[in-house]
Amino acid sequence: MAEHRSMQRGALLDAARSLLSEGGTEALTFPALAERTGLARSSVYEYFRSRAAVVEELCEVDFPVWAAEVSAAMRGARSPEGQVEAYVRRQLALVGDRRHRAVVAISASELDAGAREKIRAAHGGLIAMIVEALEALGHEQPRMAAMLLQGIVDAAVRRIELGAAEDPSAITEAAVSMALRGVRG
Numbered sequence: 322m323a324e325h326r327s328m329q330r331g332a333l334l335d336a337a338r339s340l341l342s343e344g345g346t347e348a349l350t351f352p353a354l355a356e357r358t359g360l361a362r363s364s365v366y367e368y369f370r371s372r373a374a375v376v377e378e379l380c381e382v383d384f385p386v387w388a389a390e391v392s393a394a395m396r397g398a399r400s401p402e403g404q405v406e407a408y409v410r411r412q413l414a415l416v417g418d419r420r421h422r423a424v425v426a427i428s429a430s431e432l433d434a435g436a437r438e439k440i441r442a443a444h445g446g447l448i449a450m451i452v453e454a455l456e457a458l459g460h461e462q463p464r465m466a467a468m469l470l471q472g473i474v475d476a477a478v479r480r481i482e483l484g485a486a487e488d489p490s491a492i493t494e495a496a497v498s499m500a501l502r503g504v505r506g
Contacts, residue, residue: 330368332358334382337375341423349375377435383420384443390415392450402501404454405470408447409500412474413493416481447471458504466504473500 336357355362394411455463477496
């Protein structure tokens with residue numbers, strides 16, 4: 322029974338990812354979740370009390386996976402500059418991934434304090450990884466520099482997701498170039 326519940330919960334989270342990546346947070350409704358999973362709407366409420374609860378669980382499940390992928394890419398780099406480059410490249414490489422699109426949709430939405438706190442904590446983990454590389458590069462204000470660097474990444478993510486005129490690889494190269502020039506400055 323517990324295994325069945327866990328499978329249904331997984332199916333609901335997967336449906337939530339799809340809905341978020343297709344239509345943002347407006348698309349994430351209990352009727353839509355019920356329709357996607359073939360569950361009765363009342364069953365959806367047995368698993369989650371609200372949309373915010375779905376979002377919170379997605380944050381708990383998906384953010385650490387995403388952050389771990391960025392962290393692994395950074396660990397493979399041989400220098401602080403290489404770490405910065407890996408940090409930017411890996412995040413942009415994850416843009417097409419449904420988990421990432423869901424995370425971005427979640428980040429852009431109106432969330433309750435609990436969900437926002439989880440997102441901040443996960444983002445904080447990403448930022449902490451890059452602060453260390455920036456300290457190694459001799460930045461006087463590595464935390465501020467890390468926030469600005471993440472701003473470049475976020476802007477590039479939005480540009481790729483909008484299907485801008487440029488090719489995603491051109492956006493990635495421009496973001497990497499700006500990041501590296503900026504952190505050397």
